[in-house]
Amino acid sequence: MLEFFRREVYGNFYSWRGAAWLVAASLIFSLVAYLLMTDKELSLLQQGEMIYILGEVIVALGVVMSAASASSTISGEMEAGTMESILLTPITHRQIAVQKLLSILSIWAIFYLISVPYLVVVSLGTNLTLAAVFYVGFFGTILVTAISSLSIAISAKLKSSKSSMMTALMTIIILLAPTMFFSTLFRTTSFGIMLDQINPVSHAINSLDSVLVDNQQTLAEQFNHIWPVIVFLIICMSLFMIYTKRLEVQGTQ
C-alpha cells in the first residue's frame, strides 16, 4: 500500500543528493545561530527577536525546499518515462500523489527535527523555548503541507518539471516577499497591510513575531493568524485533490 512512499523516502535519504538538502539546511541554521549569538551588532537584539529570525529562516527554508522537491514529483516521473509503470499498479492515482506528498512531509519532519536544537540553544534562559518549538513546527507543517500539495497539483497539471518548478518558485517568492523583502515602512502602508492580510505566509511569520517578540503565546491570541493559514491549506489541498484525481501521461511527448 505504501510502497511508493517507502521508495521515495529511500530515494531521499539513501542518496547524497537527497541528504544534501538536510546537511545544507543544518549548515544554514548553524551560520544563522552562530551569527545571532556572536556577531557584535546582531547579539544586541532582544533574545525573542533572535528566536523569531531563526524561526523565520526555518519556515522559509522548509517552504522553499518542499516546493522545489514537490514541483517535479509527477512531471519528473512523466519525463523519465516511469509514470506508465507506476500507473499500472493497483492503486488509485490520488493514492500515488498522496504517498509522494507524504514523502516530502517526511523530509520536512527530519528538517524540523534538525532545527530544534538550534531553537533551544538560541532561546536558552527565556520562557520562549516551548513556544518557539511548537509554533515553528505548527506553522511550518501547515505551510509545507499546503505548498507541497499545491506544487504537486501544478506538477500534475503542467506535466513539465521546468514549468512546474518555475511556477512553484514564483509562487513562493510572491508569498515570502512581503515579510522577507519588503521594508517595514512599506508594510505599514495600506497596500502593505492589505498584502499582509491576504498572504498566509505573512500571517504565519507575523504570528511568530507576536509569539516570540511580543510574548503572546496562547493559541487564542494567535487565532487571527492561524485561520488564514488553515484556509490556505484547505484551498491547496482542494487543488491537490482535483488535479491528482486522474494523472495523464499524454502531452509529454
Next chain:
Amino acid sequence: MRLSVKVTVVSLLSLSLFSLLMPLHSPDQSVFGELSPGSNPIKMEITSSSSINAIAGQIITVSGTITNLGSSPVGGIAYISIIDVNNKIPIDLEDWSAHKGIAIDSIEPGQSIPMEWNVRLVKDGSYTIVILFSSNDGSMSTTSSVKTFLEVAPKHSLNPGNVLPVAFGVPVLLMAILGIINYSRGKKMGIYE
C-alpha cells in the same frame, strides 16, 4: 519728640501697607495654582532616575507622569524622544522602542497619569531622554519634561559558548549518520565489498 512721633507713624503706615500687599506676592498655593492666560497647563515629569548607566543590549524602563494643572480636560499624545549627544541628532526610535507614543484621550483637571516606555539600548553612546506631550487640538505648545541623562556602555561579553557545540555538532552528526546509513546500504548491496 515730634520727630519720634513722625517716625513711629511712618513705620506703622509702612507696616500696614506691607501687610496689605504681602498676600499678592506670597507663594500661597491658591494663588500659585492659577495659571496666567496662555501658559501651558500640562506638566511632564520623568519619575525614573535622572541619570541612567546601562550596557548596550539592555532594556530600560523610562517612567513618567503627565499632570493637568489647567481647568479644562486635555487630550493628546505623550511620546519619548532620545537625543544622541555626541552626534547632536535625535535618534530614530524604530529599533529602540516598540511603543513610542501613548495616546491620552482626555486628562481631567488636576489628574495625573503614570506612563512607561520600554527602551532597548541598541547602540553605545551618550544620550538625553525627554518625554513630551502634544495636544490633539494644537491649542497649546508641546510640553517637555526635564532631561534624563543616559550613558550606554558597549557590550563586550559576547557568548559563543552556548551555540558553538550545536553550530558545529549538528552538521557533523548529521553527515556522520547519513554516511553510516549510506555505507551500511552500500555494504549490503556489495558496493564496499
